[in-house]
Amino acid sequence: MKRISHAAxxxxxxxxxxxxxxxxxxxxxxxxxxxxxxxxxxxxxxxLLPTGLANIFGYSLPxxxxxxxxxxxxGIWVRYSALAGGGLMLIFIIAIGQAWARKLAINCGCFGxxxxxxxxxxxxxxxxxxxxxxxxxxxxxxxxxxxPRGKFGIDRIPEEISEG
Numbered sequence: 261m262k263r264i265s266h267a268a269x270x271x272x273x274x275x276x277x278x279x280x281x282x283x284x285x286x287x288x289x290x291x292x293x294x295x296x297x298x299x300x301x302x303x304x305x306x307x308l309l310p311t312g313l314a315n316i317f318g319y320s321l322p323x324x325x326x327x328x329x330x331x332x333x334x335g336i337w338v339r340y341s342a343l344a345g346g347g348l349m350l351i352f353i354i355a356i357g358q359a360w361a362r363k364l365a366i367n368c369g370c371f372g373x374x375x376x377x378x379x380x381x382x383x384x385x386x387x388x389x390x391x392x393x394x395x396x397x398x399x400x401x402x403x404x405x406x407x408p409r410g411k412f413g414i415d416r417i418p419e420e421i422s423e424g
Contacts, residue, residue, distance in 0.1 A: 272411055277404050285328050289324075305366045335413020336413075360387040
């Protein structure tokens with residue numbers, strides 16, 4: 261049986277990782293743009309920032325997520341885009357963790373209702389699931405930072421022209 265080297269599959273793994281992290285950020289950003297006031301309110305409920313700063317962050321976050329997502333999906337500045345996307349995921353983990361520790365019932369503003377279940381009660385398992393999801397995305401971002409050259413990325417175009 262022939263062994264496949266990481267070097268042979270890394271560009272495909274990188275493409276998949278770019279599409280995964282970029283896709284999550286794109287959907288999260290898009291969902292927030294449909295109701296920007298709710299996005300700002302979602303940032304305020306974490307009670308980490310003064311209201312004015314939370315509003316600025318809440319209104320700008322969707323566009324930041326969409327910008328990072330597009331760079332990842334297109335393969336533009338992958339290493340820096342992955343660093344920014346992974347950094348956002350770390351911020352989300354910290355924010356969710358402190359909300360869990362403070363027993364805050366939050367609506368995170370993207371893929372669910374934070375630690376609040378359909379019955380309106382705080383459930384720690386929901387917080388944990390969200391933190392693990394975001395941790396997985398941090399690991400994806402770490403892979404992209406380490407191996408930024410993937411298939412069909414704009415970053416690869418000069419390299420492919422010189423090879424070809």
